[in-house]
Amino acid sequence: MTARADDAATATFAEHRRLLFSLVYNMLGSVADTEDALQDIWLAWVGRTRPGAPPITSPRAYLVRVAANNALARRQAASRRRETYVGPWLPEPLVTDTPEVRDSADAADAALRAESVSTAMLVLLESLTPLERAVFVLHEVFGYPHTEIAEILGRDSAAVRQTAHRARVHVHDRRPRYRADPGTQRAVTERFLAAQLGGDLTALLSLLAPDATLWSDGGGKVSAARHPIHGAQHIVRVITGAAMSGIANSHAIEFHWVGTDPAVILLEDGIPHSVVVLDIDPATARIHGVYAVRNPDKLRHLGVPS
Numbered sequence: 001m002t003a004r005a006d007d008a009a010t011a012t013f014a015e016h017r018r019l020l021f022s023l024v025y026n027m028l029g030s031v032a033d034t035e036d037a038l039q040d041i042w043l044a045w046v047g048r049t050r051p052g053a054p055p056i057t058s059p060r061a062y063l064v065r066v067a068a069n070n071a072l073a074r075r076q077a078a079s080r081r082r083e084t085y086v087g088p089w090l091p092e093p094l095v096t097d098t099p100e101v102r103d104s105a106d107a108a109d110a111a112l113r114a115e116s117v118s119t120a121m122l123v124l125l126e127s128l129t130p131l132e133r134a135v136f137v138l139h140e141v142f143g144y145p146h147t148e149i150a151e152i153l154g155r156d157s158a159a160v161r162q163t164a165h166r167a168r169v170h171v172h173d174r175r176p177r178y179r180a181d182p183g184t185q186r187a188v189t190e191r192f193l194a195a196q197l198g199g200d201l202t203a204l205l206s207l208l209a210p211d212a213t214l215w216s217d218g219g220g221k222v223s224a225a226r227h228p229i230h231g232a233q234h235i236v237r238v239i240t241g242a243a244m245s246g247i248a249n250s251h252a253i254e255f256h257w258v259g260t261d262p263a264v265i266l267l268e269d270g271i272p273h274s275v276v277v278l279d280i281d282p283a284t285a286r287i288h289g290v291y292a293v294r295n296p297d298k299l300r301h302l303g304v305p306s
Contacts, residue, residue: 009049012059013042019060020067026137027071028078029091029122031301037070065152068134072153075130086220088228090291091122092298093258093265093275117141118259119291120279123215124175132167139164140171179260180282186255186262188280192287193253193264196239204240208232209286214239219295235290265302272299 020041025034044066048056056062082089125133134153138144146164150157180188188207195203214235218224229235251266251273258277266274279289293299 009046012049013045013063016060016063020063023064023067023137023142024071025094026117026122026125026141027068027075027134029126030078030298031092031094032297033074033078035301037067037074040070041066068138068152069154072130072134075133079130086218087224087226088215088217089126090215090217090293090298091119091126093119093263093277093293093302095256095263095302096259118179118279119261119277120289121171121175122259123289123291124171127174128167128170132163132170135160135163136167136171140168180280180285182260182262184282184285185278185280188285188287189255189262189264189278192278193276199240201236201240204236205232207287208235208290209281209284209288212286212288212290214290214292216292217295217298219297221296222294224292224294239290272302275299275302 017038020038021034024037025031028034028037041063045063047053048062125136128136131153135149138149138152139146144152146161147157149155149164150160153160155163191203192207194200195207210232211230212232212235214225214229216224216229225238229238251268252270254265254267256263256265258275261277261279264276265272266276273294275293277291277293278287279291280286281288
């Protein structure tokens, strides 16, 4: 490949990298696996842009097709591995832009829309089959029509429509149509943290919905509940225990955004130790889900901007 062709290939890939990252991440829920997939996509792209290779009429379409199929294969392998995962599996936190940036004119870009998928939605997508998740992400998040998805995945168009319908029904039956606005999310998150640090049981119970659930992902590497904890009373007992209170009070605390969710990030010596995200009902401003990621493997690549 000539230097000029190499530069052109690199520039084209860089132009689409954010889109590809968002697409793959929403299919895998893992930053590390997404970075590995992007390396595979880059190698495939370089191979197709060498002199003498068949011309590519639409680089974006080609890259999306390679990305979607690479992610689908990785998703199938990951589903098998997660059968032996210790405790609840939660997606790797991905620090994103503030709502002001996402709501700007540039947010019409598909990659920015994809970054706005919530932690609760990513957890819900784990219950789909790999193919259902691929179709759902391509259609519901990125807006691809079913006919294009069929071409991307090499599937029959009618089968893709059926898969999309199953996935949509599954997700919509389990997920409220509306989400709390960013201001409410941030305010409730701050009150929740203050109540936990202060050991204010009454305040915590007023913030948590009676049927709330706590998911704690330690991956068998750090202390974490091996099963989801259901019910506000049980959650309060866990998060106000001596061990959890000690962790919260001995670490630096920062607020950032993970997807569209305000997140509490606990740091020890500047290194992320835990990330907590809340799922809040917009109608009542009460917490229905608490997601705590503590597995160090999932925090290793966490970028915390200053």
